[in-house]
Amino acid sequence: MKKINDRKSIKNMLILLTIYLFITVTFFTGGQVLAQYKTGSPAPELALEALDGEVYQLSQFNNKQNHLLLCFVKSDDSASIGKLQDMISFFENYQPKESYQIIAVVKTNQNKEEVKDSFLAWQEKADIPLLILLDDEGKAEESYQIERYPTILLLRHDLHVRRAYDQFTTRQETSFYQYLSFTFTSQKSTGSSSSGCNNGVCPPPPGY
Numbered sequence: 001m002k003k004i005n006d007r008k009s010i011k012n013m014l015i016l017l018t019i020y021l022f023i024t025v026t027f028f029t030g031g032q033v034l035a036q037y038k039t040g041s042p043a044p045e046l047a048l049e050a051l052d053g054e055v056y057q058l059s060q061f062n063n064k065q066n067h068l069l070l071c072f073v074k075s076d077d078s079a080s081i082g083k084l085q086d087m088i089s090f091f092e093n094y095q096p097k098e099s100y101q102i103i104a105v106v107k108t109n110q111n112k113e114e115v116k117d118s119f120l121a122w123q124e125k126a127d128i129p130l131l132i133l134l135d136d137e138g139k140a141e142e143s144y145q146i147e148r149y150p151t152i153l154l155l156r157h158d159l160h161v162r163r164a165y166d167q168f169t170t171r172q173e174t175s176f177y178q179y180l181s182f183t184f185t186s187q188k189s190t191g192s193s194s195s196g197c198n199n200g201v202c203p204p205p206p207g208y
Contacts (some may be wrong), residue, residue: 043070043159044143048105048133051120056133058103058159065129067100067162067183068155072135072146075118076109080149083168087152090177091128094184101129107149108136152176 047057061068071087073080084104091102108115112134119132135141144151147166154163165176 039161039163041161043153043155043161046105046133046140046143048135048140051116051123051132051134056103056131061101061103062159063157065099065101066157068157068159069100069102070105070153070155071102072105072107072140072144072149072151074107074109074149075115077149083150083173085122088122088126088128088130090180092126097129100184101131104130104132105135105140106132107138107141107146108134112136154179 043058045058047055049055058070069087071084073084075081087102091100104119106115106119115134123130123132133140140146148168150168151166152164152168153161154165156162163179165172168176
């Protein structure tokens with residue numbers, strides 16, 4: 001009986017040790033990825049070429065607008081491109097345009113010139129502050145440790161992370177648009193007394 005109990009104790013200790021090792025590894029690897037998306041942390045600098053060949057740095061946008069959205073997509077991933085197009089359509093309905101800037105960072109896994117032509121067409125068509133940068137060498141993907149597409153970071157005016165969406169599930173997508181609706185409806189309605197808002201501050205949308 002004692003031998004059986006000893007075996008059970010050893011087995012339990014091994015299970016606990018395995019769990020401990022798993023948690024430790026997760027903390028020291030995955031935790032580093034999450035740390036850069038922590039609310040209030042500064043977004044890493046990036047310098048990438050735009051569709052017109054000019055190189056832009058993230059720091060150029062410091063304190064230039066109230067909100068900056070970084071949207072990481074892949075040129076050969078129709079799902080992430082579709083989510084970016086949905087976001088563009090959403091913002092085309094909101095003013096004032098000078099209050100925000102959207103930067104789409106495109107990981108180019110195809111011919112660079114073809115990607116340029118494709119994105120240039122609908123960047124010119126979009127009536128919003130939209131800048132498309134090409135991450136053809138994967139520098140931004142590595143710097144930001146992007147693992148899933150799309151990954152969307154909402155940055156404050158000082159380029160610190162306000163919110164991060166790196167698992168764009170249906171639930172997270174709903175939360176994303178609810179947050180945007182609340183934020184931009186509040187801005188759009190500032191000074192309006194006929195919108196149901198109190199001194200420009202509107203209640204959050206249903207389900208928020």
